[in-house]
Amino acid sequence: MKLPASYVALSFALSVALTGSFLSPASAVERPRFVENVGVPELSVSQQLSLPGQAGGSELQVPSPEVSAVEVLAPVQVGPVAGFDVSAAVRAALSEVGSSRPTGWSQSGECIMSAQRWIRAGGGAWRGGGDPVSNYAGATRLDPSDAQPGDVIQYEYAASPTMWVTGVHTLLVVGVNDDGTLHIVESNNPFGSGLVTETASWEPDPPAGFQAVVWRF
Secondary structure (H helix, E strand, O other), rough: OOHHHHHHHHHHHHHHHHHHHOOOOOOOOOEEEOOOOOOOOOOOOOOOOOOOOOOOOOEEEEEOOOOOOOOOOOOOOOOOOOOOHHHHHHHHHHOOOEEEEEOOOOOOOOOHHOOOHHHHOOOOOOOOOOOOOHHHHOEEEEEHHHHOOOOEEEEEEEOOOOOOOOOOOEEEEEOOOOOOOEEEEEEOOOOOOOOEEEEHHHHHHHOOOOEEEEEEE
């Protein structure tokens, strides 16, 4: 059907007004409309890097984190702090190394009598007596692995700790070495000698049937 010339002219005028271009009515395309200020959040743009080893990728250099100094804590002492002057007791024991005294029941050269003397030189409250357990009345019993300077190590008969039998022995810890061994002073070893001796690197080695325990005053 042939359109009237007036209709074609009107269509052309409307096309120019709406599209801003000289389009024929048949080829005129409606331009999309954009709505402004609708609250769409702004998108951030980040740079995307290829992973190392990929074609065309660039290696991302990440600085090494700074490591602050690590504080090395001293070992935690197990048990109570000794209630006497440990240094004075240690000095008293070391001063007797190489000397000897009489042995026999309650004699000054006996191992336990010597340990008493050294502890008391530091003001330690060694007031017990009698058997290898009641001697340590008021002291704290600990494991040998917890020994500290000033502690007394007692070999006791495991089946009956209160008995005085051959193998019972007493010594004083005067130091603890980095490797865990102990620096000790003891008396009457060898048995019957009454001799005070020092061992710089010592480990408990009780006879069969005996056990080593620590007492702290």
